Amino acid sequence: MIGPIEAEIITIGDELLIGQVINTNQAYIAEQLSLVGVRVAAMTTVGDTMEEILAAFGDAWRRRQVVVATGGLGPTHDDLTKKALCRFFQTDLVVNDGLRSHIELLLQRRNISWNPAADEQTRVPRTAALLPNPVGTAPGMLFREAAKLFFVLPGVPYEMKEIVDGSIVPLLTSTISGSAIRHRTLRTTGITESMLAHKLGNLEEILEWASLAFLPSPTGVRLRLTVHDHDDTRATQRIAVAEEKIRSRVEPYIYGTGTEELEDVLGQLLAKRGLTIAVAESCTGGHVADRITNVSGSSAYFGRGVITYSNASKIALLGVPPELIELRGAVSREVAEAMAAGIRASAGSDIGLSTTGIAGPTGGTPEKPVGLVWIGYADATAALAKKFQFGDGRLRFKERASQAALEVVRRRILRLD
């Protein structure tokens, strides 16, 4: 095979063109195709109109070996994809008995009675091979012509994912051999894009091994390495050399790789060392605990947290002295430390973590502006607090403050500070 197989992803839906829905499906499909060595050459989005859908199908099917289209398979009137497929592949809709049984069972389990919408869902294009959708009524479909594959998926994200994972990825993996694309992503936090570029120094020494992209986000910059190589082993080696060169220069800022979140990494660290953590959140309002408990198995190291928004709750639940709040203010080094020590003591955990700050958009003063946050940390040997300034809107503030809080713990455990 010369060069990777090229694919195009088509997403269908007016809701995308008016920006009401964010196209997470496109990203998921692109990622899964890339991981099995299929190169996504382009992605297009069209609205719920027959002409636009047919035009996009035609362009993509002419240009690429693999097409993945998603959206418009639901039971309601605005769902045109099945009709478009029948026109495009010159076939008609027929009731599929296996599919009918599946839908009956699904509705039963959800306590929903049979209805016209369900009836509509039992009909599929005659020449399509069906790809099972265990979690929904609309199956995936596959049309084949010569060596080309045209996949169609429902637009509901978790249904789409089931079919991508369960049918498309296995099918493509068995079709393609000798993939020679490698990606490796190193996730950093607590350092800007410019400063990373500066610390990495002469990029040529890295770029001779792999291409490198900087991907900034509010919670950190990801460094993505990519290698295209005909030789599988060499591709793996090249990416490893490039990674090593980066790590030798900015290792302390790299908390994880790939799709790992900081809470995953921190969870593994805590579990491995047999440490427990408890959190006391003011300005982050539960976001830190929410992230910690996103990790399956987190109950092994996380038993409790408190959200102490009011001063009264800081006093009652954490034993912060009222005089301290009076003297230093709720947003202060001293209160952050007292909160961390307080939650550690009351939870009986190894580590106490706290946040107190001004999420905004109101409540700032010249001395304590919106975006100011103190992160408190306490363990058996130390209680400390670190100050940060994150001023870009309430939700982003919570995200960034939570990231900083988790990173304070990671760095303490690894003795990076």
Next chain:
Amino acid sequence: MIGPIEAEIITIGDELLIGQVINTNQAYIAEQLSLVGVRVAAMTTVGDTMEEILAAFGDAWRRRQVVVATGGLGPTHDDLTKKALCRFFQTDLVVNDGLRSHIELLLQRRNISWNPAADEQTRVPRTAALLPNPVGTAPGMLFREAAKLFFVLPGVPYEMKEIVDGSIVPLLTSTISGSAIRHRTLRTTGITESMLAHKLGNLEEILEWASLAFLPSPTGVRLRLTVHDHDDTRATQRIAVAEEKIRSRVEPYIYGTGTEELEDVLGQLLAKRGLTIAVAESCTGGHVADRITNVSGSSAYFGRGVITYSNASKIALLGVPPELIELRGAVSREVAEAMAAGIRASAGSDIGLSTTGIAGPTGGTPEKPVGLVWIGYADATAALAKKFQFGDGRLRFKERASQAALEVVRRRILRLD
């Protein structure tokens, strides 16, 4: 003007084609353009290669009156957009003094020293009008030819947004008059897409006034109405009639409109009635409190919450009797009620809200499967709990359980149950 102005959005970045980054920029730009009456006809995504970028620029510029391109304006080597613009518009890069001062000030404020990357950021295409970026180093740019507009934006989302809101929207608004596109979105929760379609009955009575799309998500189905009409007033009337018809049939399931989140709506309800709320979360791990505190001003009605992951913390922080946990299990109606009553009592709030369930993927049993959740509610007159089953993965479970918890409160306050 005949028909709306048509735009195309081009997003640039390899990270999009491998699915590493979700294209939120595209959605944001699409939404803002739609709101000022520009019709987004297509959206395309290309990688970080000169040929692909130039080809996308050429196609879009030929076909549309407005082009908005985003991405690839950063200071690092993989950022090609400025070079592509110079080639496409046959110009060259020059240092802009005003921009240089802006960057100097920005770096100073962030405590970052001047560096080669910053130097690179001071150069812009000679023929571009600059659009101010108050929060970053890369300005937006505008190229004009005849009546056509070509906007270019940095890819960092909050920088992109500043420029869209501050420059592009005002510019387009002054360019376009007599916009006649109206959108209205009604947000529902607690009801499936099929059941909504069923309850709405004969859709023709709605569709004669406005087009209608069903947009399902894990936390609910949005109903989006759209009207295209040459007459502004009539467009407004038509959408109001269609909305009224929908409301008359499914009102109790509609919690909000537009981009309102359930926590926004609930926050307004609580504030207006002078009610306070406190939460005790087990399986949702802080997600409910996180959502409540996403709302600016939530400290008026939310003083505290606890995350009681362990049984010990349910006993210590909420006064749940150990025998009850022993007898009924932590995931039970009785414990959910006791948790809600417990947090209400300890916080001294009007309402207590609790969650206890099995987020999975492990920990389920035949009697209490993964996805089971009890939502507890307590106020001065009642303590109750409602059972739900949400079984599609840990994070989606937390999302859906949190949504259900907030909805239980909304429905109690409005006496919908």
